[in-house]
Amino acid sequence: MEALTLGPAGTYSHRAAKAVADEVVFTDSKTAIVEAVASGEYERGVVPVENSTEGPVTESLDAFAEFDVAAVRELITPIRHALIAQGPEFDVVASHPQALAQCREYLDENYPSATLESMTSTAAGVERASEDPSVAAIGHPQNAAEPSSASSQTESGDATDSDLRVVAEDIQDQSSNATRFLVVAPASERSEAGGKTSFIVYPNVDYPGLLLELLEPFADRDVNLTRVESRPSGERLGDYVFHIDVEAGLYEERTQAALAEIEAIAEEGWVRRLGSYDSETVLD
Numbered sequence: 001m002e003a004l005t006l007g008p009a010g011t012y013s014h015r016a017a018k019a020v021a022d023e024v025v026f027t028d029s030k031t032a033i034v035e036a037v038a039s040g041e042y043e044r045g046v047v048p049v050e051n052s053t054e055g056p057v058t059e060s061l062d063a064f065a066e067f068d069v070a071a072v073r074e075l076i077t078p079i080r081h082a083l084i085a086q087g088p089e090f091d092v093v094a095s096h097p098q099a100l101a102q103c104r105e106y107l108d109e110n111y112p113s114a115t116l117e118s119m120t121s122t123a124a125g126v127e128r129a130s131e132d133p134s135v136a137a138i139g140h141p142q143n144a145a146e147p148s149s150a151s152s153q154t155e156s157g158d159a160t161d162s163d164l165r166v167v168a169e170d171i172q173d174q175s176s177n178a179t180r181f182l183v184v185a186p187a188s189e190r191s192e193a194g195g196k197t198s199f200i201v202y203p204n205v206d207y208p209g210l211l212l213e214l215l216e217p218f219a220d221r222d223v224n225l226t227r228v229e230s231r232p233s234g235e236r237l238g239d240y241v242f243h244i245d246v247e248a249g250l251y252e253e254r255t256q257a258a259l260a261e262i263e264a265i266a267e268e269g270w271v272r273r274l275g276s277y278d279s280e281t282v283l284d
């Protein structure tokens with residue numbers, strides 16, 4: 001099966017996608033991944049949704065609220081960042097904003113005067129570092145070639161891709177840094193089977209105790225919530241869309257009963273079931 005994910009080759013998304021697809025194709029936006037799966041252009045998409053250090057990947061969450069897709073699998077992968085450059089001297093550190101944020105303390109301590117540059121992905125930062133010796137990237141260590149020898153310089157002395165080296169390893173601020181990805185499929189493949197369920201609620205009303213009312217149906221049935229995230233609806237200030245994950249499958253009577261209560265509370269808005277899925281840890 002083919003999966004669309006964040007490129008170019010070498011991103012953490014690529015590494016996660018390899019665990020579920022024979023062929024991985026790339027784009028440079030998470031919204032584009034979800035949209036392409038919703039429209040049926042791709043059978044599967046792999047998008048990051050949450051990091052243990054930096055929290056939600058908001059672009060992915062907003063895309064789930066905008067486009068109708070099913071979440072069919074969860075992948076959790078440890079994220080161990082390396083600093084990759086052509087040499088130890090550089091002025092700029094280029095990476096995905098999530099990766100820059102996950103290494104904030106390390107960068108403040110070791111490279112306080114470096115300029116931080118946001119890229120569409122960690123691997124895009126590596127490409128940038130391969131083209132410019134004044135730029136370092138943050139990404140998976142395998143994006144760097146072995147330390148270069150003099151023979152890997154071009155005649156002009158320009159650096160080649162193989163001049164990239166790992167300047168420092170394990171630079172993430174938290175050693176347990178991990179990112180959670182969801183594998184998305186067309187809405188028709190939504191499943192009721194699995195140990196976890198994700199859904200999105202837009203109540204389109206606001207009154208004291210609303211959030212409590214939305215969560216109580218699960219507490220009442222002893223269903224554990226694993227995540228609650230509020231995102232602005234974009235309609236008006238203070239108006240939210242709630243992303244809720246629970247540790248129960250849609251096949252379970254208690255999940256269906258809780259969701260029926262929530263649908264009644266959100267009758268002015270909408271509830272989208274992303275579906276149920278199982279979770280697995282993908283190493284490397």
Ligand SMILES: O=C(O)C(=O)C[C@]1(C(=O)O)C=C[C@@H](O)C=C1
Nearest residue numbers: 011012013048096098121122179
């Ligand atoms: O840039 C990448 O390598 C990605 O796959 C994206 C992403 C993200 O958006 O969270 C994925 C995992 C890491 O947490 C850092 C970046």
